[in-house]
Amino acid sequence: MSSPSTPPAADAARPPTRGRPPRLDQARTVEAALVLLDESGLDALTMRRLADAVGVQAGALYRHFATKQDLLTAMAERMLAGCSTPPPDPDWSGRLTALARRMRTALLAHRDGARVYAGTHSTGANTLGFAETLVGVLRGAGFGPEEAARTAMTVVHFTVGHTLEEQAALQPGDQGPADPEQLREAVAAAGYPHLTAALPVLAGTDFTAQFEFGLGLLLQGLRTVHRPGAGPAV
Known part of the structure; x- marks a missing residue:
């Protein structure tokens, strides 16, 4: 009696066999890229290393991701799930x-x-869905379309920028994490x-407190200048 056939998912995880390249799944490849990211960081994430991780030739990845930037976009999309x-x-x-906190998390x-982000x-469902919810909250509060869009971009830019600095300060490297004593x-x-x-x-590492303070300033400013129906804030 012949043994049951191997499921497609197992094929994708197995190294390539002669004459039959493994089936490449885009979603699983993105998940593998995120695992490599967590293990070694963005600078060490290459298409060749990712290809090795999913058991294909590097050229096979380009059927799904024309460039590394396309891969990063897919990874960013997955992060916002x-x-x-x-x-x-x-x-x-x-x-x-709450939405800004979710994005930072x-x-x-x-x-x-x-x-990476x-x-x-991305024009995927996670990214556009998040943007739709963010803009919808603002429009529901009486912000006009232009004002809501600019406010949403400001919230996203603040959140991404803060998190960039936070991760850079805490990320070990050749010199180790940022040293507050050097600043002192x-x-x-x-x-x-x-x-x-x-x-x-300035030398502290309570990044959550700093994020909340900055977000609070942003919201305080919005409450000060925003009058529903009054048009874009200046």
């Missing part, structure tokens, strides 16, 4: 805050996540009185 569900908070500013879930322009010594040697007074925060 589950972020677009409308938050339950009844207040628009609370919903906006999604990027922090992967090593160099913010670097920055500069990508430089400020003390130069005798900057204002920086000396601010050092507990």
